[in-house]
Amino acid sequence: MTHPNETKTAQPMVMMRDVEKYYGTFHALKNINLTVAKGEKIVLCGPSGSGKSTLIRCINALEVSHGGEIVVAGHSLHNDQKAIDAVRRVVGMVFQQFNLFPHKTVLENCILAPMRVRKLSRAEAEATARKYLERVRIGDQADKYPAQLSGGQQQRVAIARALCMEPKAMLFDEPTSALDPEMVKEVLDTMVSLARDGMTMICVTHEMGFARQVADRVIFMADGEIVEENDPENFFRAPKHQRTRAFLGEILAHH
Amino acid sequence: MGPQEFAYLLQGLAWTLVLTAMGFVGGIAFGVIVALMRVSSVTWIRLIAIGWIGLFQGTPLLMQLFVAYFGLPLLGFNLPAWAAVGIALTAHASAFLGDIWRGAIQAVPRGQTEAAMALGLHTRSLMIDVIMPQAFKLSLPATVGFLVQLLKGTSLAAIVGFIELTRAGSIVSNQIYRPLLVFGVVGAMYFAMCWPLSLWGRNIERRMSAGVSR
Numbered sequence: 001m002t003h004p005n006e007t008k009t010a011q012p013m014v015m016m017r018d019v020e021k022y023y024g025t026f027h028a029l030k031n032i033n034l035t036v037a038k039g040e041k042i043v044l045c046g047p048s049g050s051g052k053s054t055l056i057r058c059i060n061a062l063e064v065s066h067g068g069e070i071v072v073a074g075h076s077l078h079n080d081q082k083a084i085d086a087v088r089r090v091v092g093m094v095f096q097q098f099n100l101f102p103h104k105t106v107l108e109n110c111i112l113a114p115m116r117v118r119k120l121s122r123a124e125a126e127a128t129a130r131k132y133l134e135r136v137r138i139g140d141q142a143d144k145y146p147a148q149l150s151g152g153q154q155q156r157v158a159i160a161r162a163l164c165m166e167p168k169a170m171l172f173d174e175p176t177s178a179l180d181p182e183m184v185k186e187v188l189d190t191m192v193s194l195a196r197d198g199m200t201m202i203c204v205t206h207e208m209g210f211a212r213q214v215a216d217r218v219i220f221m222a223d224g225e226i227v228e229e230n231d232p233e234n235f236f237r238a239p240k241h242q243r244t245r246a247f248l249g250e251i252l253a254h255h
Numbered sequence: 256m257g258p259q260e261f262a263y264l265l266q267g268l269a270w271t272l273v274l275t276a277m278g279f280v281g282g283i284a285f286g287v288i289v290a291l292m293r294v295s296s297v298t299w300i301r302l303i304a305i306g307w308i309g310l311f312q313g314t315p316l317l318m319q320l321f322v323a324y325f326g327l328p329l330l331g332f333n334l335p336a337w338a339a340v341g342i343a344l345t346a347h348a349s350a351f352l353g354d355i356w357r358g359a360i361q362a363v364p365r366g367q368t369e370a371a372m373a374l375g376l377h378t379r380s381l382m383i384d385v386i387m388p389q390a391f392k393l394s395l396p397a398t399v400g401f402l403v404q405l406l407k408g409t410s411l412a413a414i415v416g417f418i419e420l421t422r423a424g425s426i427v428s429n430q431i432y433r434p435l436l437v438f439g440v441v442g443a444m445y446f447a448m449c450w451p452l453s454l455w456g457r458n459i460e461r462r463m464s465a466g467v468s469r
Contacts, residue, residue, distance in 0.1 A: 088373060093370075113371075113375060
């Protein structure tokens with residue numbers, strides 16, 4: 001049954017319905033239901049092994065889900081390579097370990113996919129790359145190799161590399177967890193500015209300051225389930241679930 | 256040892272170089288194919304590569320030369336000796352290089368593949384632009400080591416009547432009864448080929464270290 005209003009509301013960026021995921025016999029995601037609207041910023045948190053990384057990796061099909069339905073920007077993700085390509089074309093991802101290509105310079109990292117996937121000419125790809133490298137304030141490092149940069153700089157390059165594909169949504173998988181403490185801020189600032197520009201963002205992070213600042217919703221996961229979700233204000237002020245309170249106690253005690 | 260004997264040794268050296276070049280070029284070209292088949296996600300393609308590698312790693316090069324030289328003509332392939340030896344060396348090298356490069360491809364961190372896939376790159380670009388350049392660098396010490404082994408292994412072609420450097424040495428030695436001198440010269444010639452190869456390997460290894468993964 002179609003609700004009459006449904007045609008009027010904009011198509012969500014991500015829609016997950018009854019998603020299940022197993023690693024062998026381990027039940028990694030249990031009955032996940034999540035809808036992310038265009039422009040929405042979601043922070044996913046939870047203890048390690050709770051399934052939050054697995055969840056966002058299902059969105060761009062780095063992991064295959066085993067049940068339910070995932071629709072991203074209008075493309076239903078089954079095991080069909082065309083849909084997977086279409087989704088990866090519009091969804092960028094930033095990893096905990098940066099995963100820059102170590103044998104390519106910063107600029108080469110940024111132009112590879114635009115040339116191969118978007119079929120831009122080298123000149124167009126370089127112009128795009130320089131624009132986004134400036135945007136993450138690292139334009140002067142374009143000819144260096146990743147190993148010559150600090151962790152924070154590398155992660156900003158990784159963000160620029162993803163932006164060069166001009167995605168409609170960005171996934172962040174613990175983008176600051178591998179960084180030295182003094183470099184966390186420069187990466188978070190970049191993410192905040194991206195959020196201000198209206199990017200749809202789904203971030204797995206334990207940076208609760210970031211969550212308060214930009215998240216529209218904070219989602220808490222444990223044991224493969226979404227336990228609780230709320231706007232940041234209420235999430236931090238009045239967590240409903242015992243596990244959420246315990247988790248927040250742990251996390252905030254260290255800050 | 257007069258100039259005539261020395262010239263004979265140089266002729267043997269030339270054949271050693273020809274055999275080595277055949278083994279290198281053929282081994283590298285087919286080794287890439289074996290390595291890619293070995294990491295294929297399609298089971299039967301992978302099994303063929305596993306079988307190929309097992310066959311040539313599990314039998315002596317000498318036997319492989321025998322099979323190519325005496326066996327292929329029995330199957331109706333009338334090949335000159337250099338071609339039979341070239342085929343054997345190519346097959347041998349492709350199996351060893353294929354396995355070396357299989358290991359190197361698998362040693363490239365998983366995150367590289369994930370980043371490339373998240374950017375929408377397909378298998379072809381993933382392998383050519385991202386994985387193989389890194390795998391090549393990782394595999395350089397083992398690859399150069401194997402190529403040096405292969406160069407020395409060409410001496411086994413003497414057994415099927417090929418007058419390459421080692422065989423030329425034993426012929427000259429039998430003529431002039433100066434084995435120490437003759438094989439000293441032969442040894443020096445092998446060294447003069449292998450040592451620059453090792454140096455060259457070390458050199459590109461150093462030059463490529465700019466892009467080292469942390």
